[in-house]
Amino acid sequence: MRLVDILKDVKYTTIKGNIDVDVKGICYDSRNSKEGSLFVAIKGFKFDGADYINDAVEKGAIAVVVEHEVSIDKDITVIKVENARKSLAKIASNYYGDPSKQLFMIGVTGTNGKTSVTYMIKSILESQNNKVGLIGTIHNMIGDKVYPTERTTPESLDLQRYLRLMVDEGVKYVVMEVSSHSLALNRVDECKFDIAVFTNLTQDHLDFHKTMDEYANAKAKLFRMAKTACVINIDDDYSSFMIENSNAKVVTYGIKDYAYIMAKDIKNDIKGAKYTVQIEDIKSEIALKIPGLFSVYNSLAAISVAFILGIPLQSVKMALKDVKIKGRFEVLDLEVPYNVVIDYAHTPDGLENLMKAFGEYNTGKKILLFGCGGDRDKGKRPKMGEVAGKFADFVIITSDNPRSEKPIDIIREIEEGIKNTKCPYTIIEDRKEAIKYALSIAKDNDVVILAGKGHETYQVLKDKVIDFDERDIVREILNGDEKVDFDS
Numbered sequence: 203m204r205l206v207d208i209l210k211d212v213k214y215t216t217i218k219g220n221i222d223v224d225v226k227g228i229c230y231d232s233r234n235s236k237e238g239s240l241f242v243a244i245k246g247f248k249f250d251g252a253d254y255i256n257d258a259v260e261k262g263a264i265a266v267v268v269e270h271e272v273s274i275d276k277d278i279t280v281i282k283v284e285n286a287r288k289s290l291a292k293i294a295s296n297y298y299g300d301p302s303k304q305l306f307m308i309g310v311t312g313t314n315g316k317t318s319v320t321y322m323i324k325s326i327l328e329s330q331n332n333k334v335g336l337i338g339t340i341h342n343m344i345g346d347k348v349y350p351t352e353r354t355t356p357e358s359l360d361l362q363r364y365l366r367l368m369v370d371e372g373v374k375y376v377v378m379e380v381s382s383h384s385l386a387l388n389r390v391d392e393c394k395f396d397i398a399v400f401t402n403l404t405q406d407h408l409d410f411h412k413t414m415d416e417y418a419n420a421k422a423k424l425f426r427m428a429k430t431a432c433v434i435n436i437d438d439d440y441s442s443f444m445i446e447n448s449n450a451k452v453v454t455y456g457i458k459d460y461a462y463i464m465a466k467d468i469k470n471d472i473k474g475a476k477y478t479v480q481i482e483d484i485k486s487e488i489a490l491k492i493p494g495l496f497s498v499y500n501s502l503a504a505i506s507v508a509f510i511l512g513i514p515l516q517s518v519k520m521a522l523k524d525v526k527i528k529g530r531f532e533v534l535d536l537e538v539p540y541n542v543v544i545d546y547a548h549t550p551d552g553l554e555n556l557m558k559a560f561g562e563y564n565t566g567k568k569i570l571l572f573g574c575g576g577d578r579d580k581g582k583r584p585k586m587g588e589v590a591g592k593f594a595d596f597v598i599i600t601s602d603n604p605r606s607e608k609p610i611d612i613i614r615e616i617e618e619g620i621k622n623t624k625c626p627y628t629i630i631e632d633r634k635e636a637i638k639y640a641l642s643i644a645k646d647n648d649v650v651i652l653a654g655k656g657h658e659t660y661q662v663l664k665d666k667v668i669d670f671d672e673r674d675i676v677r678e679i680l681n682g683d684e685k686v687d688f689d690s
Contacts, residue, residue, distance in 0.1 A: 203224070203225055203297060204221075204222060204223065204224060204225070205221045205222070205223050205224075205225050205240065205265055205279065206221045206222050207296065208225055208228075208240065208293055208296050208297050209221065209281065209293065209296070210296050211292060211296075212283065212289050212292050212293060212296075213283065213284065213289075214267075214281050214282060214283045214289070215281070215282045215283075216279070216280075216281060216282075217268075217271060217280040217281065217282050218279065218280050219265065219277070219278055219279025219280055220279055221265075221279060221281070223264060223265065223279060224238065225238060225239065225240045225264070225265065225297075226238030226239060227239040227240070228240045228241075228242065228293060228294065228297055228359055229241055229242070229258070229263075229359075230242045230243075230244050230251060230290060230357065230359055232251070232254035232255070232257040232258040232261070233257075235257070235258035235259075235261035235262060235263045236261060236262050237261075237262030238262060238264055239258070239261075239262060239263045239264070240263065240264070240265045240266070240267065240293070241255065241258035241259075241263040241265070241266045241267070242266075242267040242286055242289070242290045242293065242359075243255055243266060243267060243268045243269070243272075243286060244286045244287055244290065245269065245286065251286070252268055252269070252270070252272055255268070255272055255274060256274065256275070259274060259275075259276050259278055263278065264278055264279065265278055265279035265280070265281065266278065266279070266280055266281070267281045267282075267283055267286060267289060267290075267293070268280065268281070268282055268283070268286070269282070269283060269284065269285070269286050270282070285388070287358070287387055287388045287389075288388040288391060290357075290358050290359055290388075291358035291362075291388050291389065291390075291391040291392045292391070292392055293359075294358050294359040294361070294362035294363070294392070295358075295362050295392035297362070298362045298363060298365065298366035299366065299369075300392070301362060301365035301366040301368070301369045302362075302365050302376075302392065302393045302394045302395075303394050304369045305335070305365060305368060305369060305373060305374070305375070305376045306374060306375045306376070306396050307376050307378065307393055307394055307395045307396050307397075308323060308375065308376065308377045308378065308395070308396065308397045308398075308399065308507060309378050309380040309390070309393070309395045309397070309398050309399065309424050309427075309428070310323075310377070310378065310379055310380060310398075310399040310401065310503070311379075311380040311381070311382070311385070311398070311399070311400060311401070311421050311424050312399075312400055312401025312402045312403060312421070312435075313401070313402055313403055313404045313549055313551065313552070314401060314402055314404065314496065314547075314549060314551060314552045314555070315401035315402065315496060315499065315500045315503070316338065316339070316354070316379040316380075316381075316401060317338055317339050317340060317379060317527060317530065317546070317657075318492070318496075318497070318500040318527050318530050319399060319401060319500045319503045319504055320336055320338050320377045320378065320379055321336070321525060321527045322500060322501055322503075322504035322521075322522060322525055323377045323504045323507050323508075324336050324343075324377050325521045325522065325524075325525050326504060326507075326508050326513060326517070326518050326521040326522070327375050327377070327511075327513075328521075329513075329517050329518075329520060329521035330513060330517065332374050332375055333345050333371070333372050333373050333374055333375075334373065334374070334375050334376070334377060335364070335365075335368040335371075335373040335375070335376040335377070336376070336377050336378070337351075337355065337356065337361070337364060337376065337377075337378040337379065338351070338354060338377075338378065338379035339351065339354045339379055339657070340527075340528060340529070340657045342356075342364060344364075344367065344368055344371050344373060345371065345373070347371075349364070353381070353383075354379050354381040354383075354384070355378070355379060355380055355381045355383070355384030355389055355390060356389065357389055358388065358389045358390070358391065358392065361389060361390065361393070362392065365393075378393075380398075380424050382417055382420040382421055383420075385420045385421065385423045385424060386420040386423075390424075390427075393427070394429070395424065395427045395428045395429070396428065396429060396430040396431075397428060397430055397431050397432070397433065397507055397510060398424045398425050398427065398428035398431075398432045398433070398448075398450075399432075399433040399503050399506070399507065400421070400424075400425070400432070400433065400434045400435055400438070400440075400441070400444045401435055401438075401499070401500070401503060402435055402438045402440075402499075402551070403417065403418055403421060403438060403439070403440040404549055404550065404551030404552075418440050418443055421440075421444070422443060422444055422447035423447075425444050425447045425448040425449070425450075426447055426448070426449050427449075428448070428449065428450045429449070429450055430450055430451070430510070431450050431451045431452070431453055431510045432444070432445070432448035432449075432450050432451070432452050432453070433452075433453050433454075433455065433503055433506040433507060433510070434448070434452055434453070434454050434455070435454075435455060435456060435499060435502075435503065436454040436455065436456040436459050436460075436461045437456040437457060437458045437459055437461075437499075441454070453506050453509065453510060455499075455502040455503060455505070455506045456499075456502070457495070457498065457499070457502075462481070462482075462506075463479065463480070463481050463502055463505060463506050463509060464479070464480045464502075465477045465478070465479055465480075465488075465498050465499075465501075465502055466478045466479075466480060468495070468498055470493050470494065470495070470559065471493065472493055472533065472541065472560075472565070472649075473491070473493065473533075474489060474490050474491045474492065474493050474497075475489075475490045475492070475493050475494065475495075475497050475498055476488065476489045476490070477498055479502070479505055479515070481505075481509060481515070484515065486515045486516070486519055487519070488501060488505075488519055488522060489519075489522075489523050490522060490523070490525070491523070491524060491525065491526055492525070492526065492527065492530060492531050493531060493559055494531060494555065494556065494558075494559030495555065495558065495559065496552075496555040496556075496559070497531065501522055504518075504522070505518055505522075528656070528657045529544055529545065529546045529655070529656025529657030529658070530545060530546060530656065530657075531543060531545050531556070531559070532544045532545065532656075534673060534676060534677075536676070536677070536680060537680075538644075538680060539645075539646040539647070540566070540644040540645065540646060540647060540648040540649060540650065541565070541648075541649045541650070542641075542649075542650045542652065542676055543649060543650070543651050543652070544652045544655070544656060544672050544673065545651065545652070545653050545656055546653075546654070546655070546656025546657060546658075547572075547653045547654065547656075548574070548575065548602075548653070548654045548656075549582060549586070550582055550585040550586050550588075550589050553572065553586055553589045553590065553653060554589045554592075554593065556651070556653060557570070557589065557590075557592075557593030557594060557651075558593065560593075560649060560651070565647055565648065565649045566645060566646065566647035566648040566649070567595040567596060567644075567645070567648045567649075568593070568594045568595045568596075568648075568649055568651060569594070569595065569596050569597075569598070569640050569643065569644060569648060569649070569650045569651065570590050570593075570594035570596070570597050570598070570651045570653060571597075571598040571600055571633075571636055571637065571640050571650070571651065571652050571653065572586070572590060572597075572598075572599070572600070572602065572651075572652075572653040572654045573599060573600045573601045573602030573604075573609070573612065573613065573616070573633070573654055574586060574602055574612050574615075574616055574654070575602055575603040575604075575605065575612075575654075575662075576603060576604040576605035576606060576607035576609075576612055576662075577605040577606055577607060578605075580615060583612065583615040583616045583618075583619070584615060584616065584618045584619030585619055586616060586619065587599070587615075587616040587617060587618060587619025587620035587621075587622075588619035588620065588622050588623060589619075590616075590619075590620055590625070590627075591619070591620040591622065591623025591624070591625035591627070592623055592625070594625055594651075595625070595626075596625070596626050596627065596628075596643070597620060597625055597626075597627035597628075598627065598628055598629075598630055598636050598639060598640055599613050599616050599617060599620070599627060599628075599629050599630075600613070600629075600630050600631065600632070600633045600636035601613070601631055601632065601633045601636075601661070602633065602654045602655060602661075603655075603658075603661060603662040604662070604663060604664065605662050605663070605664065606664050607664075609631050610631055613629055613631065617629065633661065633670070634670075634675055637652065637672065637675055637676065637679065638679055640652075641676065641679055641680065652672050652676075655670070655672055658670070659671040
């Protein structure tokens, strides 16, 4: 494709070279540069792409996009733009033929529940014999094909490539988790969203957004982009703000306040949730295999999307009844007299919702194991400690993706919150040892809750990433492959 066509509708200045050249690929990572490629130099949080321009050129790049003038030895085309990230979104869309225009795009945003809602919507759409694409935290999917994912919402170039592939594979609908980072960093700028969904907004990512107002403003961008409908959780404190920022028809859902789509007569046990959904004068019984009030909210969001699309409620009911999502209230199938549950809860609100769900069941002690990620929002650590102490019977504070921070430093910040409660707790820095201990003290009818990692199968340490699937670790311990030598 000619560079001049790739740059269509991009505001740029040609510093040097010819824009009427053939480009054979685009990259923003110099390691992916090849003969005939266009390299877009993005300034990241740790590295500046401009520092790697010569590396990209050495590997064959014939043109580069930069935000400021740079010194380049070879005779190549240099394009200057004001915002490389924003320009990359348009460049990628042009290169891949504006694929989202040929798809029905459903974007789901919020602090908690994005993954569950996207999987529920996907299940409903597939029940109507639609081929569905999914982009999200656990993995990306085209129909039944699974593709790896590095972040909740891919960089714009990767995202547009996936969307192009979905078009070529005959996908009709795309259901996509839209993170606040992706909205703030222009990754989804060229996506033509039809429906936008808001789940909730609670404290998270303030290491990036700095304030809750900034966080909310980033989320609100999605509702200004949607052209068919905006689905809003009316019970959330930020619902009015999202409605004010919506440029399309608004459909509300909820439990507490009046909503267009409501859940009533909710019943929960550890095997799932049941409730009556009411849409105007229509009622239907909904059964879920994922328990908790948060699951009711997530399913209401999915039902709202189905309602907008005109899918019969009976079909929706059948599609939801067997939905299970890895790492979301995942009860492990084990031959022990207590339950072990894995969940991704990694925010104060997410942890509170999870623990409140257990409060509704007739269980023994609730043994909670969790930590907080390093190099992320530090303000939530003591809050999560306080939530843990308020709702658990015993807490084990441990490590969770410490990254460049010392695990014990993170743990001490969590500990400050739990000290405000009367809950007994212990500190075991090594997460595997912590899991051993949790299993060793569990008695009949107790529940061991492993929170924070959910679907993740790794631990991010200072200098490496190690395999760490809590499902495998629990089974190894219980099968005797790992010795449990703690006193109970």
